[in-house]
Amino acid sequence: MNQTLRSSDLNAAADNEAAPSPLFQTRVDERGTGRASEGDDVVAEEIPVAMVYNGISHAVMMATPVDLEDFALGFSLSETIVRSLDEVYELELDYGPDGVTAEMTIATERLFALKEQRRNMAGRTGCGLCGTESLAHAIRKIPKVGAHPAISDQAIQAALTELKQHQPLQAQTGATHAAAWCGVDGSIIAVREDVGRHNALDKLIGHRRRTGNTFESGFALISSRASFEMVQKSATVGIGCLVAVSAPTGLAIREARKADMSLIGFARPGRHVIYHQGQTTHIVEAVQENKT
Structure with missing residues (x-):
């Protein structure tokens, strides 16, 4: 029997020393009319985050490396990869030199649907909305939110x-x-x-x-x-x-x-x-x- 995801599972990665900082400090040379100065500046970081489902790499997103557990789950829901978090059984963040991999194990039924979507994407290049069979399918049907x-x-x-x-x-x-x-x-x-x-x-x-x-x-x-x-x-x-x-x-x-x-x-x-x-x-x- 599959075990549903626990918040403790998600928070475990927060203590990982390999997790990158969301901030990057750098030296800068600031110029202006009649003035110039050197100093330090802090900018936002961004890294590749790979969304992987049952070993299948689905998408790589550029994101700020903070709250990545929330990101992986929210992406999975908003992109209809899963219908609820009951269909996500495991989530593990793997921090590497090239970015972060969000390894998720999802329900078999949802995996089949994801594989079908990936088959539609095969052979397509240079597209903005990949995985669609026609212009009519470029925008998925939007649900009613109710009162x-x-x-x-x-x-x-x-x-x-x-x-x-x-x-x-x-x-x-x-x-x-x-x-x-x-x-x-x-x-x-x-x-x-x-x-x-x-x-x-x-x-x-x-x-x-x-x-x-x-x-x-x-x-x-x-x-x-x-x-x-x-x-x-x-x-x-x-x-x-x-x-x-x-x-x-x-x-x-x-x-x-x-x-x-x-x-x-x-x-x-x-x-x-x-x-x-x-x-x-x-x-x-x-x-x-x-x-x-």
Whole structure:
């Protein structure tokens, strides 16, 4: 009988001395009009992370080397490789000189589906959306998210005000995106950072599901634009409201409409733009959770 993944299994890698730092320190020569100086600078790191399922290498992503357990699980969920974490039996991070390998053991049924997807990818080169048989299949069918709690303007503004306090990598490097899960009152419950906006969202998804939490009450706030992939990943795991500090794309708006997801863009202090209002219920009280 297969044993389901435990959080202790995931946290074990955090103590691995081979784990790379998410920060890189370097000497710089700073120039400006009439001045020049030398000093130290700290920048965000990025490394290759290979997603391997039952010995099959599926994808290699460039990511910030922090919260990689959350990244692997969130990627697996948002890309529909698994439908729930009950289908992930083991996860081990292997740190090597060339990057990190996330070795996962998944349910046999999901492995068969992954192998079928890889067969469709065979022989294709130079593609942006690999593994598709036609243009009609380039964008997978997006699920309906269902009715979700209405999010007030005040809650969105409160989350925006608080977000910077939860972005330590961004504060040090100015190079990372953040994805935050916020309560219906705008309180920030969890944040994950990465140089890649998709990665940050996957890390947040992985963290929420790994800790046994759902996306039924609250909203996601991302420090980037809202592309169709961000909408698709969100809808896939049941996020009913996505708020982005920058613009959405036209395809993202159309996908949000299909999913009946609330999509909000240009979320800045004092204003935000509602591009689609999904089906909502009344505003409910915030769920009390540990902030991480």
